[in-house]
Amino acid sequence: MIVVDVDIVCPKVPELTMRDWIAPAVEVSQFMHSSVLDNFRNGFGPGGKWPPLKKTGFTSHLLETGRLFASIVYETYMEGRDVVVSKVKSVGVPYAAVHNFGYPPKNIPERRFMAFHRIDLKIINDIWGKHIVKQLTGKR
Numbered sequence: 001m002i003v004v005d006v007d008i009v010c011p012k013v014p015e016l017t018m019r020d021w022i023a024p025a026v027e028v029s030q031f032m033h034s035s036v037l038d039n040f041r042n043g044f045g046p047g048g049k050w051p052p053l054k055k056t057g058f059t060s061h062l063l064e065t066g067r068l069f070a071s072i073v074y075e076t077y078m079e080g081r082d083v084v085v086s087k088v089k090s091v092g093v094p095y096a097a098v099h100n101f102g103y104p105p106k107n108i109p110e111r112r113f114m115a116f117h118r119i120d121l122k123i124i125n126d127i128w129g130k131h132i133v134k135q136l137t138g139k140r
Contacts, residue, residue: 022084024130024131025076046116068099071092072113073088
């Protein structure tokens with residue numbers, strides 16, 4: 001989740017208003033969602049390749065039914081009058097966290113899909129930077 005407190009940022013960039021932050025927040029949410037789905041599809045997260053399944057040797061069974069994959073959604077919203085939130089989450093699948101973080105008592109290994117790579121964080125920063133420059137200069 002990324003939270004931008006506009007009251008902290010806007011005094012430094014007074015030309016920007018609250019509504020100026022919604023478009024980049026949506027773009028960031030969409031990018032984060034895409035990145036999480038890529039992690040999931042590729043069986044690869046910031047910690048590296050997921051461990052193969054013991055029985056089959058496949059990367060993961062997490063895509064078998066598609067339920068967990070389909071549960072991953074993004075949202076962007078204003079919190080109060082001065083905070084914009086970009087979030088990716090799993091909806092309606094209580095076992096998502098078990099697979100993401102692992103559960104040693106049941107020998108379920110960590111398969112980190114709800115996480116970002118360094119390059120993802122750079123792209124997220126670039127989205128915000130590009131938007132601020134565009135708003136201040138009128139250029140893309």
